[in-house]
Amino acid sequence: MTQVNVSSFDIWAVGICVVIGGQYFSWNLGLAAGTLSYGVAVGLMGSAYLCLSLSMAEVTSMVPFAGGAYGLGRCTLGYYVGFILGCCEFLEYIIYVSVSVVTLGDMLTAQWTGLHDAVWVVWFLSYVVGCAVFVHSKVFWMWTRLLAVVSIGLLLLYCVGSMPYLDVTLITQSEFAIIGGGYGFMQASPQAAWLFVGIESLNTLSGGVAHPKATIPKGQVACMLTLLITATWVFVVSIALPPGMPSVSTVLVPLNYGYTKMFGISDDATTMLAVPATFATAQGFMLSYANILDAMANSKLLPPFLAHRHPVHGTPVNALLVGSALSFGLCFVIQTCSLGVIMFNVCMLFGFMAYMAQCVGYIFLKRRHKSMERLFHSPAGIGGAVFAMCVWSLNIVSIVGFQQDDQVGVGIAFGVVALCSVYYQGYAKYHQSYSDEEQKLMFFAHVAKHNQSKRFRIMHMNRSKRYSTTSGYSGTSRTIAVKQQRRTSGGASTAIEAESSKALEATGSDQK
Known part of the structure; x- marks a missing residue:
C-alpha cells in the first residue's frame, strides 16, 4: 500500500477493527471454567497483550518493519526459525479470518435461514468486499474509521444500555465461580485471547504509513488500553446480566442478552448488531496476512510473484488474493468438519509461538542496542516481555495438553510446520536474501x-x-x-x- 499521512487515530481505528469482533462473540466459551477462573485467565491474557503491545511499540519506534515476527526472528533465532515464525504468523491470521467469516455466515443464516445452503456465497462476498476495500488507500482508511466507530459504538451501547438490567448477585454465585478446578482453568485460558488477539498486527502497517515510528506506537498503545477497558466492561456486564451463568457461556453472541432487553426484539435480530464488528475483524486480518506474505516474498522466502503490487496504489494484490483464496478454502473445511474450536486452538498455538519470538526480539534489541534512537520506551521493559513469555508458555501448554481434542489441533499444527520445514529445506533456504526493507531497517x-x-x-x-x-x-x-x-x-x-x-x-x- 502506498505510504500515506495518517494519524495515531487511524492506527487506533485499524486496531479496533481487527480486535473488536472477538469481544462480541466466542470469548464467552471460556466461562465454562467459572467466572472467577476465567476472570483470572482474562486478566493474565490482557496483561500479557499489554506488555507485548508496549514492547512492539518500542520496536516499531526503532525499526518499523512490516514483515511481522520473521524479521526479528531471522536476526535473533536464525534463518530457519525466522522463516517458521513468519509462516506461523501469517497462518494464524489466515485461520482467524476463516473462523471469523464462518461465524459471520452463522450469524446471517440464523436470521435468514434460506441462506443456509448458500452460505458459501456469504463467505465469498466477505472476501471480495474485504479485498476491494484495500485497493485504494484513501478508501481503506475512510472505511476503517467508519467500521471502528460503528463497532465500538455498538459495544459501548451494550455496556451502558445494559446497566439498568444488571443483577449483581449473579456475579457472586459461588457455584459458578470455579468449575473444574485447575484443569478447567487451563482448558479455558486460550479462549481469553479472543478479547485481544490482533493488536500485535498493527506493526505490519509500517510499510503503508508515512511516519510509522511516531504514529504506530501511539495508536497501538492507545488501542490496547481501549481494548482492556472494553474487555473488562463487557466481561463484568455479561456475567451480571440475567440470565447470567451458565447460559451466557454457551450462546453464539453473549451481547444479545443486553440488546434484546433494550430494544425488545428477537435474539436473531439482535445478532445482526454483531455483524459489522465480525466483518471488521476478518477484514483487518486480511491486510495483516497480505503484508506478511508480501514481505516474505520480497526476501525470496516465498515465490516472488507474491510480492507484486498494484501499479497505482501499491497494494500487495497478489499476496492478498492468494492469502484470501487459502482462507476461503479453509472455511469449507471448518464448516464441514466442525473444526471451529480446534482451528482456533491451532491459530493461537501459531500466534503464541510468534509472540514468544517477538518478545525475544525485543529483549535482543533492548540489550544489544541500548543507544539506538527510539521514540517510545516501554514502561514494562524487559520484565514485561519476560512476563508475557510466561503467559504465552502457559497457554501453549494449555493447547497442547488440556483441550480434550485427542491432540488433533497439535497434530495439525505440527503437520503444517513439517510441511513448511520441507519447503524451506528444499527451496527457500537456497533462494532467500535480504529485501530492500530488511537491509534498510x-x-x-x-x-x-x-x-x-x-x-x-x-x-x-x-x-x-x-x-x-x-x-x-x-x-x-x-x-x-x-x-x-x-x-x-x-x-x-x-x-x-x-x-x-x-x-x-x-x-x-x-x-x-
Missing part, C-alpha cells in the same frame, strides 16, 4: 548477529587447537572445528551468506 541486527557468530566460531577453533596440542590428535580436532563451524552458521544458504559478506564489506563502517 534490520541490517544492523544482522551485523551484530554475524559478529557474535564469528566470535563464537573463533573461540571454538582456538579451543580445538589447544585440544590438538595437548592430545596430539590434530586431524580429529580439525574435524571438530569444521563441524562446530557448520553448526554455528545457523544453516543459512550460500547465497545469503555471500550477500551478507558483500554488504558487510560495503556498509560495515556506516552501520557502526
